[in-house]
Amino acid sequence: MGRSLFNLTEPLGIYSVVRRYTTARNRAVPFRWSAPAASYMDYEAPIIESPSLSSHLQNPLLAPPEPVEGYNYITCYDPATGLHLDTLPADSPTDIAAKIGLAKDAREDWSHSSWGDRRRVLRSLLAWLVKDQEVCARVACRDTGKTMIDASLGEILTTCSKLEWLINYGEIALRPERRRGNLILSHKTSTVHYEPLGVVAAIVSWNYPLHNALSPIISAIFSGNAIVLKCSEHTMWSSRWFVGAVRECIYACGWNPDIVQLVCCLPDDSEVLTTSPDIKHITFIGSETVGRKVAMAATVNLTPVTLELGGKDPCIILPRTNIQKWSSVWMRGAFQSMGQNCIGIERFLVHSSLYEEFMTEMADRVSKLRLGSVLSSSAEGFVSVVDGGSMINNARFDELERLMTDAESLGADVRCGGTRWRNPYSEQGAYFRPTLIGNVNEQMEIARTEVFGPVMLVLKYDSVDEAVGIANGLHYGLGASVFGPDQGPCKEVAMSLECGMVSINDFAVYYVNLPFGGTKGSGYGRFGGPEGLRALTNPKVVVVDRFPVLAETSIPVVVHSWDFVSGLISALYGQSWKARMVGLTKLIKAATS
Known part of the structure; x- marks a missing residue:
């Protein structure tokens, strides 16, 4: 391709390909219905090389370059060290509109791709992700401050699993499907066709920059759409690199990479995306406050929206x-990515008979967690001695400490943490101490507010009904977990919870190939699984005659008779055989009179 697409030190970086790319497939290709893959390993695809990162991955710059007049810039930092990564130009409203146009033009050719073509692109992406998983994890760590384990589990493993599912089973979810009819339409055949919408958009959060970028992209392109992805300004540096890899895979497979566009803009400029008439669906992952604004903006063109707004x-x-058996799972649930996880466990509802044992065990574990940067060149920079990373920034530290102080004043027991922490090796790092806080009740503000931080919040209950009442007492309803010695009672509790997903004796295992989403204040709609794919399509119903030569719909004169129509309804839908026979008699009499 000539000059690399992935030199992140250039002002335009990966977008330089937009000006140089000429469509390689300018002919119309008939859409082919191929059999689903027996295995994703059956599809050969080019494996791209890992993009260049210049020196930023190992040695972040200490000072930003001089800005160019006339541009708005976004400055990217490593939150674990406070060191500068890059200063990059933000997209203007004109840039955003242009990228939507590029995606729309490129999508025309992509709409003719076969299932095999789409699987090949995903297979290429999967092969690259597996091959270069370490550098991908390091990129995510550098931009978010998380640990390599958190990046491996939350970013790479989940993305690989979604890619594998789409390659193996995505076509089955989107094939035209036959729908059963009824007796009165027995001479008809009905099918539902899932047609691509065109250009879709995704506005994603910063906590999982690799996964949150690739997940909507692969669903969009596999269902035949183009996509414009808006990343968070907090993770612009890594998002450009990850999306660049996707574009490279598309190009290597012979297609126009313009079907995937990345928007990095200031928050005030994002309305160009949410109000565009060319955007046919919006997926939003983020806060409830911003989600409401996105939903309202989408009403301009009645654009359908899927909202995932977090939870408690x-x-x-x-x-x-x-x-003892489940304590490690609970630690992962509370402190994965330092609690910056939309499906992280924020409230532990512990039976009073287990409360003291739970608090003692968790206090011992939480107090021993070691924080730091896994990419640091200092003495702390060994993965084996770092249990948790930083938060994305320190903007919410005052609020977190206020919530702790307020809860403690009302009788809460802060056993560990509760304050920010200064890393002696990286004084500018954004670290908050892992916190265990017990004796919390429903009236405390911290029990009702999404913390999104490294806080294990413990509430005591005496009866299962009380626990269910507490769990359902908030306006959130995303995920939940139920733990117990027997699965039967656990499932009964799970079915009583007002949420979108529940794990029994596990944490967040519903994330990969199942419909992901919540209810109440946690949003609506689903992404992931067949439901998520179909949300990116227009379900078109096609009804044809089963035997057109022998039976077609006609309107006889007697249909205008009330006795004929009412007799037909009674004959078909009467609630007893006697009622149906009366209706049939009425029908025959009306037809022969």
Whole structure:
């Protein structure tokens, strides 16, 4: 391709390809319905080389370059060290509109791709991600401050699993499907066709820059759409690199990479995307406040929206649960990515008989967590001695400490943490101490507010009904967990919870190939699984005659008779055989009179 697409030190970086690319496939290609893959390994695809990162991955710059007059810029920092990564130009409203246009033009050719073509692109992306998983994890760590383990589990493993599912089963979810009719339409055949919408958009959060970028992209392009992805300004540096890899895979497979566009803009300019008439669907992942604004903006063109707005996920621990057995899972649920996880466990509802044992065990574990940067060149920079990374920034530290102080004044027991932490090796890093806080009740502000930080919040209950009431008492309803010695009672509790997803004796195992989303204040719609794919399509119903030569719909004169129509309805839908026979008699009499 000539000059690399991935030199992140250039002002325009990966977008330089837009000006140089000429469509390689300018002919119309008939859409082919191929059989689903038996395995994603059956599809050969080019494996791209890992994009260049210049020196930024190992040695972030200490000072930003001089800005160019006339541009708005976004400055990117490593939150674990406070060191500068890059200063990059923000997209203007004109740039955003142009990218939507590029996606729209490129999508015309992509709409003719076969299932095999689409699988090949995804196979290429999967092969690259597996091959270069370490550098991908390091890029995510550098831009978010998380640990390599968090990046591996939350970014790479989940993305690989979604890619594998789409390659193996995505076509099955989007094939035309036959729908059953009824007796009165027995001479008809009905099918539902899932047609691509065109250009879709995704506005994603910063906590998982690799996964949150690739997940909507692969769903969009596999369902035949083009996509404009808006990343968070907090993770612009890594998002450009990850999306650049996707574009490279598309190009290597012989297609126009303009079907995937990345928008990096200031928040005030994003309305160009949400109000564009060329955007046919919007997926939003983020806060409830911003989600409401996106939904309102989308009404300009009645654009359908899928909203995932976070939650205050409860974990109900039933009596007789083995605390030692599940404590590691609970630690992961609360402190994965330092609690910056939309489906992280924010409320532990512990039966009073287990409360003291739970608090003692968790206090011992939480107090021993070691924070730092896994990419630091200092003495702390060994992955083996860092348990948790930084937060994305320190903007919410005052609020977190206020919530802790308020809860403590009302009787809460802050056993560990509760304050920010200064890393002696990286004084500018954004670190908050892992926190365990017990004796919390429903009236405390911290029990009702999404914390989105490294806080294990513990509420005590005496009866299962009380626990369910507490869990359902908030306006959130995203995910939940139930732990107990027997799965039967756990499932009964799970079915009583007002949420979109529940794990039993596990944490967040519903994330990969199932419909992901919530209810109430946690949003609506689903992404992931067949439901998520179909949300990016127009379900078109086609009804044809089963035997057109023998039976076609006609309107006989007698249909205008009330006795004929009412007799037909009674004959077909009467609630007893006697009622149906009366209706049939009435029908025959009307037809022969």
